Amino acid sequence: MAKITYVEFGGNEHVVDVPNGLTVMEGARDNGIPGIEADCGGACACSTCHVYVDPAWVEKLPHRDAMEEDMLDFAYEPDPVRSRLTCRLKVSDALEGLKVFMPEKQI
Amino acid sequence: MGGIVIVGAGQAGASLAAKLRTLGHDGAITMIGEEAAPPYQRPPLSKGYLLGEMELDRIYLRSSSYWQEQMVTLKLGAQVAAIDRTAKTVRVDAETIPYDQLALTTGSRPHRLPAAVGGDLRGVYTVRTLADIDAMAPEFEAGRKLLIVGGGYIGLEAAAVGAKLGLDVTLIEMAPRILHRVAAPETSDYFRKVHDDHGVKILENTGLDRLTGEARVSGAVLSDGSHIETDFVIVGVGITPATQLAEEAGLAIENGIRTDEFGRTSDPAVWAAGDCASFPHRDGRIRLESVGNAIDQAEVVAANMLGAGKAYQAKPWFWSDQFDVKLQIAGLNTGYDRIVTRPGEGDAVSFWYYRGYTLLALDAMNDARAYMIGKRLIEAGMSPDPAIIADPAADLKPLLRP
Numbered sequence: 001m002a003k004i005t006y007v008e009f010g011g012n013e014h015v016v017d018v019p020n021g022l023t024v025m026e027g028a029r030d031n032g033i034p035g036i037e038a039d040c041g042g043a044c045a046c047s048t049c050h051v052y053v054d055p056a057w058v059e060k061l062p063h064r065d066a067m068e069e070d071m072l073d074f075a076y077e078p079d080p081v082r083s084r085l086t087c088r089l090k091v092s093d094a095l096e097g098l099k100v101f102m103p104e105k106q107i
Numbered sequence: 108m109g110g111i112v113i114v115g116a117g118q119a120g121a122s123l124a125a126k127l128r129t130l131g132h133d134g135a136i137t138m139i140g141e142e143a144a145p146p147y148q149r150p151p152l153s154k155g156y157l158l159g160e161m162e163l164d165r166i167y168l169r170s171s172s173y174w175q176e177q178m179v180t181l182k183l184g185a186q187v188a189a190i191d192r193t194a195k196t197v198r199v200d201a202e203t204i205p206y207d208q209l210a211l212t213t214g215s216r217p218h219r220l221p222a223a224v225g226g227d228l229r230g231v232y233t234v235r236t237l238a239d240i241d242a243m244a245p246e247f248e249a250g251r252k253l254l255i256v257g258g259g260y261i262g263l264e265a266a267a268v269g270a271k272l273g274l275d276v277t278l279i280e281m282a283p284r285i286l287h288r289v290a291a292p293e294t295s296d297y298f299r300k301v302h303d304d305h306g307v308k309i310l311e312n313t314g315l316d317r318l319t320g321e322a323r324v325s326g327a328v329l330s331d332g333s334h335i336e337t338d339f340v341i342v343g344v345g346i347t348p349a350t351q352l353a354e355e356a357g358l359a360i361e362n363g364i365r366t367d368e369f370g371r372t373s374d375p376a377v378w379a380a381g382d383c384a385s386f387p388h389r390d391g392r393i394r395l396e397s398v399g400n401a402i403d404q405a406e407v408v409a410a411n412m413l414g415a416g417k418a419y420q421a422k423p424w425f426w427s428d429q430f431d432v433k434l435q436i437a438g439l440n441t442g443y444d445r446i447v448t449r450p451g452e453g454d455a456v457s458f459w460y461y462r463g464y465t466l467l468a469l470d471a472m473n474d475a476r477a478y479m480i481g482k483r484l485i486e487a488g489m490s491p492d493p494a495i496i497a498d499p500a501a502d503l504k505p506l507l508r509p
Contacts, residue, residue, distance in 0.1 A: 022165065030170035032177065034129055039402050041148040042165075045426035045435055046399075047479070067433070067475050073504075074479035 002095040006033045006051075009102045018091045024100065025049040025086035035102035042087040044068065048106035050075040052082040054099035061089060076107045111412060112197050112204055114187050114352065115212035116140025118149065119381025119401040121168045123210055126409035128177045134207075136179045139199055143184040144237050145171065150398055152240045153264040154428045157247070158271060166237070190356040192374050208376050208412050211364055212405060213349040215382040215396065220256070220342055225318025225327075230339040234261050235346070246339045249273030254327055254337040256315050258285030260427045262343035263298060267429040270305045277337070278307060279329060281314040291446045293458045294470045298429065305430055346396060348383045361385050363394040368418040370408035378412060380405040388421055393439070399424045422486050423468075435475065437482035438468030447493040449477055457481065459496050466490040476503075483507050 004027055006014045018027030028036040028049070037048035044067055053061065058081055064072065068088050072078045075085075086100065111127065113120045116138050124138050140146070146168045155161030174181050188198045190209065197204045217233035220226030232243040246253075253269045255262045258280030269276040280287070284295040302309055314330035318340060326336045348363040359365040359373035363385035370378050370386065381401040385394040395404075400421060407419040425436040432454075443460035450456055457477035460468040466485060471478035480503045484491060487507075495501045 026165060029168070030173065032125065032169060032173050037402075039399060040426060041150060041168075041398070043150065043154075043426060043428065043433075044475075045433065046424070070475035071479060073476065074483065 002091050005099040007101045008035045009104050020092050022091050023087050024089040037106045047071045047075040049086040051100040052079050053084050076103050076105050110135030111208050112206040113138040113210045116146045117214045119212035119405040121146035122402045123405035123409045124179045126406040139182045139185050153234050157268045211379040212381045213383045215346040215348045217346050218344045228320050229323040232341050247272050251338040254340045257343035265341045266307045270307050276307045279310045279313040284311050293446050369411045378408045380408045397425050432472050435471045435478035438485040440468040443467050447496045449496050450499045
C-alpha cells in the first residue's frame with residue numbers, strides 16, 4: 001500500500017491509498033480521479049494516463065522502456081525528465097508518498 | 108423527474124455515467140446491465156486475463172465503491188424487457204423505471220455457430236464476456252488441442268494465448284487469408300508468420316463443415332473434407348450489434364441503432380453509444396467496434412444529454428496483443444488502394460494505408476512511434492508524401508508541424 005497524491009491541472013489534490021501490485025493509473029481509475037483517462041486500460045496502447053512526476057521522484061522510479069518513451073514523446077506537452085505513463089508504474093511500498101501532476105489534457 | 112437511465116453496463120455505459128457526473132450532472136442515474144459483474148474492460152479478456160496474468164479486480168473499470176460514491180444506481184444481472192417510449196419507462200424484471208432521457212449502450216453479441224453444425228455442443232466457446240472466459244479458462248491446459256474458427260483479431264489473440272500456454276492450436280479461416288476483412292495482406296502476412304513461429308497451425312481458405320462429438324465436441328470436419336480432433340473450440344467470427352430492444356421500441360435501425368451526429372436516436376429522448384450505435388461519418392454512416400469509440404462516443408453523448416450540442420468526431424484507434432507483438436491501429440482503412448511499408452528498428456514495422464495520396468490508416472507492429480505520428484497525422488487530416496513514409500531514415504516528427 002502506498003499513499004499517492006494526484007494533482008489535477010487546476011491544482012486540486014487527491015490523496016489516496018493504492019494497494020501494492022496495482023499501477024498508479026489503476027489507483028487513479030479506481031478512485032475516479034479526473035485527468036487520467038487511461039483509455040486502453042493499461043495496455044500501453046494510448047497515452048492518456050500521462051503525468052509529470054514530482055521532481056523528487058524522478059530518480060526513484062524505474063526507468064522508462066522504449067515503448068513508454070515513444071508513446072510519451074507524443075503525449076500532450078511531455079517533459080523529457082518528469083513525464084511518465086502511469087500504467088507503467090507499479091505500486092509498492094517504495095512508492096509511499098509519490099506525487100504526480102496532471103497535464104492540461106490527455107490526447 | 109425520472110433522471111437518466113442507461114441500458115448496458117459495459118465500457119460505453121460506464122464511460123457515459125462517469126462523464127455525466129464529471130460534467131456536474133447531479134440527477135438520478137440508473138445503469139442496467141445484463142451481466143452480474145460491475146462494468147469491466149473487455150480487451151484483457153482475450154489477452155492478459157485469459158493468460159492468467161491479470162487478476163479480476165484489475166479488469167473492473169472502477170472500484171466497487173466508486174459507483175456508490177457517485178450515486179449511480181447499478182442494476183446488474185437484470186434484463187430489460189421493454190422500453191415504453193410514450194410513457195418514458197423501462198421495464199426491468201417486475202420493476203418499471205421512469206426516465207427523462209435514456210441511453211442505449213447495449214453493445215454487441217458474438218455470432219455463434221448454428222446448432223446444425225454443432226454449435227450447441229459442450230466445449231464450444233465465444234469470447235465476449237467475463238463468464239465466457241471463466242468458462243473456457245479450465246480448458247487451457249498444456250498439450251490439449253484447441254480449434255479456433257475465425258482468423259480475426261479475437262481468434263488470433265485466443266490462438267496466441269493457447270500457444271503460449273502450451274496447447275496444440277489450429278486456426279481455420281474461411282477467407283483466403285487471416286484478417287481478410289480488417290487488414291492489408293501485409294499485416295496478414297506479418298501475423299501469419301508470428302503465429303507460425305510459435306507453432307500455431309493456420310489454415311486459410313478453410314471453412315468449417317461441422318463440429319463432431321456426442322454432447323461434447325471432439326472434432327471437426329473442415330471444408331476440404333478432412334477431419335481433425337479437438338478438445339475444445341473457440342469461435343471468433345464477428346459480432347452483431349445488440350439492437351433488439353431498440354427495434355422492439357420502434358427506433359430506427361441501420362446497421363446498429365441509428366443516431367445523428369450528436370448520438371441521438373430517432374427519438375429525441377433516447378441516445379445510443381458504443382458498439383450498438385451507427386452514426387454519420389464522412390459521406391456515410393459507420394459503426395465502430397472498439398473501446399476507443401465506446402469511450403469517446405459515450406462521453407460526447409453524456410455532454411449532449413446535458414445540452415452541449417457537440418457533434419461526435421470519431422478518431423478510430425485499436426490495438427491487439429499477440430505473443431510479443433503489440434499492434435496499434437489508427438484510422439479506418441476502408442477504400443485504400445495502396446500500402447506503404449515503413450520498416451522500424453528491430454522487428455518493428457508499420458503499414459500505411461493510402462487512397463491516392465490521402466493517408467487513411469496505419470497498422471504499426473511494435474512501433475509506437477510510427478503509430479503515434481500516424482494517428483496525429485490522420486486526425487489532423489494530413490497526408491505525408493508516401494516516399495517520406497517509406498524511407499526509414501526520414502524523421503517523421505517534423506511532419507506534425509502545421
